[in-house]
Amino acid sequence: MASYYSSWLTPSTASTLCLLLFLLFAGMSCAQLSSNFYSRSCPTALSLIKSAVTSAVSKEARMGASLLRLHFHDCFVNGCDASVLLDDTANFTGEKTAGPNNNSLRGFEVIDTIKSQVESACPGVVSCADILTVAARDSVVALGGPNWNVLLGRRDSTTASLNAANTNLPAPTLSLSGLVSAFSNKGFSTNEMVALSGSHTIGQARCTVFRSRIYNEANINSSFATALKAKCPSSGGDNNLSPLDTTSPTSFDNAYFKNLQLQKGLLHSDQQLFNGGSTDSQVNTYSSNSATFFTDFVNAIVKMGNLSPLTGTSGQIRTNCRKTN
Numbered sequence: 085m086a087s088y089y090s091s092w093l094t095p096s097t098a099s100t101l102c103l104l105l106f107l108l109f110a111g112m113s114c115a116q117l118s119s120n121f122y123s124r125s126c127p128t129a130l131s132l133i134k135s136a137v138t139s140a141v142s143k144e145a146r147m148g149a150s151l152l153r154l155h156f157h158d159c160f161v162n163g164c165d166a167s168v169l170l171d172d173t174a175n176f177t178g179e180k181t182a183g184p185n186n187n188s189l190r191g192f193e194v195i196d197t198i199k200s201q202v203e204s205a206c207p208g209v210v211s212c213a214d215i216l217t218v219a220a221r222d223s224v225v226a227l228g229g230p231n232w233n234v235l236l237g238r239r240d241s242t243t244a245s246l247n248a249a250n251t252n253l254p255a256p257t258l259s260l261s262g263l264v265s266a267f268s269n270k271g272f273s274t275n276e277m278v279a280l281s282g283s284h285t286i287g288q289a290r291c292t293v294f295r296s297r298i299y300n301e302a303n304i305n306s307s308f309a310t311a312l313k314a315k316c317p318s319s320g321g322d323n324n325l326s327p328l329d330t331t332s333p334t335s336f337d338n339a340y341f342k343n344l345q346l347q348k349g350l351l352h353s354d355q356q357l358f359n360g361g362s363t364d365s366q367v368n369t370y371s372s373n374s375a376t377f378f379t380d381f382v383n384a385i386v387k388m389g390n391l392s393p394l395t396g397t398s399g400q401i402r403t404n405c406r407k408t409n
């Protein structure tokens with residue numbers, strides 16, 4: 085900690101400077117994230133997170149998918165502020181029981197483990213929101229996807245919104261235009277929505293979210309539908325799992341897009357991206373060029389990580405990611 089203050093550019097100097105510049109140039113934002121945010125205050129933070137994620141993913145590959153999704157469900161609900169991690173209590177209602185989250189989100193124990201290791205190394209310094217953001221990147225890398233630089237300096241909320249979780253997260257029943265507007269509401273273009281949807285190249289979904297597609301829809305590959313029906317009966321088995329990417333569910337690659345071309349999207353919303361509409365051409369591009377998918381995915385996920393972070397003196401650094409200090 086001592087060496088932290090040996091630099092003249094402490095966070096408080098930096099925010100004072102920023103405030104000064106803000107007063108001079110009205111409209112400029114002081115809410116800046118930076119990739120070296122913890123380089124003096126907690127130099128081991130990034131390596132501790134990477135080791136813990138790598139170990140969790142090697143124990144169970146799906147955990148990489150679960151951690152990536154946690155970051156998404158955090159950021160789309162009032163910004164990347166770790167609100168998704170807060171537990172319900174007798175006098176507090178968080179986001180964990182929202183429709184898209186209940187019996188679905190996982191990975192909380194991995195975040196707890198990381199948080200306790202990082203707290204031991206640097207008490208009260210590294211936010212849960214940053215841990216989630218870095219863990220999502222490390223998960224993608226652990227499953228063979230692209231690497232990127234994570235911007236840091238987010239702080240943690242003291243609130244959560246069940247209602248925003250229920251309204252801002254896209255449902256698997258959405259049409260293409262519904263998907264476009266759900267992402268547009270958060271500032272994302274249709275192209276960015278398609279790139280981010282490529283996250284479904286990893287992970288699993290429950291029978292309850294794709295049953296109606298496999299029994300009722302026409303734009304589904306018939307051999308694919310038949311195989312799925314064996315694991316997802318028309319009634320019962322709601323929690324039975326199937327991979328979102330039927331060919332390589334534990335590799336972060338472009339197979340998701342190749343599957344869509346064969347009408348093998350698992351969710352109704354997945355197949356909407358390749359159903360004769362305006363996004364077909366982008367699916368074709370990603371399907372034939374994984375480097376283009378990776379580049380677009382990285383740009384879009386960095387942008388997602390920048391959704392309304394709490395910075396400066398807003399919010400807090402939670403000691404325990406599950407509750408406010």
Ligand code: HEM
Nearest residue numbers: 149150153156188254255256280283287288289290293353
């Ligand atoms: C485009 C709109 C999206 C919809 C409608 C959607 C919906 C869903 C649904 C219904 C599931 C299965 C949940 C369950 O059955 O428990 C799921 C899983 C998943 N989603 Fe999405 N999602 C979308 C976008 C995204 C984005 C943008 C990301 C990441 C940036 C993402 C990452 C994931 C991952 C990794 C899984 C698998 C999680 C696991 O195995 O634990 N999704 N999604």
Ligand SMILES: *[C@@H]1O[C@H](CO)[C@@H](O)[C@H](O)[C@H]1NC(C)=O
Nearest residue numbers: 172173174175176177408409
């Ligand atoms: C909520 O309840 C806990 C005990 O369960 C208590 O410590 C806390 O102060 C309460 N918070 C509020 C805002 O009432």
Ligand SMILES: *[C@@H]1O[C@H](CO)[C@@H](O)[C@H](O)[C@H]1NC(C)=O
Nearest residue numbers: 180181182183185186187188
């Ligand atoms: C969440 O899931 C549990 C079952 O695990 C269920 O009892 C509860 O009613 C669900 N909550 C909501 C709000 O749907």
Ligand SMILES: *[C@@H]1O[C@H](CO)[C@@H](O)[C@H](O)[C@H]1NC(C)=O
Nearest residue numbers: 305306307308345346347348
């Ligand atoms: C359905 O899947 C099979 C086997 O992968 C594939 O050969 C066929 O082209 C697919 N059908 C359609 C309509 O895409």
